[in-house]
Amino acid sequence: MRLLLFFRFHVLNCKFPLTSSIRRYEVDIPENVSPGSTVAWIRATDRDSDLLGTAGIRFTRVSGPMSEFLRLDPRTGVVSVAGSGPDSPYPTPSPFDRERSDLHHLTVEARDEGGAGNRNSVELILRVTDVNDNPPRYSVFPTFEMIKVFFV
Numbered sequence: 001m002r003l004l005l006f007f008r009f010h011v012l013n014c015k016f017p018l019t020s021s022i023r024r025y026e027v028d029i030p031e032n033v034s035p036g037s038t039v040a041w042i043r044a045t046d047r048d049s050d051l052l053g054t055a056g057i058r059f060t061r062v063s064g065p066m067s068e069f070l071r072l073d074p075r076t077g078v079v080s081v082a083g084s085g086p087d088s089p090y091p092t093p094s095p096f097d098r099e100r101s102d103l104h105h106l107t108v109e110a111r112d113e114g115g116a117g118n119r120n121s122v123e124l125i126l127r128v129t130d131v132n133d134n135p136p137r138y139s140v141f142p143t144f145e146m147i148k149v150f151f152v
């Protein structure tokens with residue numbers, strides 16, 4: 001008697017994209033950063049093979065405050081400031097204003113299988129550095145008349 005055995009092998013996508021040992025990226029950008037400037041280069045690896053691994057990694061999303069002014073290259077992981085032009089969401093002057101907020105916590109997501117598989121994310125912290133973009137302003141002090149009244 002002959003016994004035929006059939007085996008079916010499934011390739012398991014069991015590893016998640018990893019941004020190596022880096023848990024967060026921290027970068028400094030000047031508050032007058034130009035449209036199109038590179039902000040960060042996010043790197044990720046995945047121990048599975050072919051599209052289930054590093055070759056299939058796509059960077060799928062950058063989210064958080066000010067993310068509408070950033071662009072994420074799905075293949076390279078480069079995060080850049082949105083470009084200029086009539087269709088660009090990037091206004092003039094720069095929306096990054098250190099006097100309003102000097103720290104932005106964002107998240108960058110990577111997925112394997114060409115952007116459809118397992119996902120992982122890493123923190124991206126933007127520190128907005130100061131530029132001399134404000135002229136001196138006069139403050140309102142008590143007028144001479146008010147001072148006189150006060151001391152009488």
Ligand SMILES: [Ca+2]
Binds near residue numbers: 015112
């Ligand atoms: Ca994988």
Ligand SMILES: [Ca+2]
Binds near residue numbers: 098099134
């Ligand atoms: Ca400033």
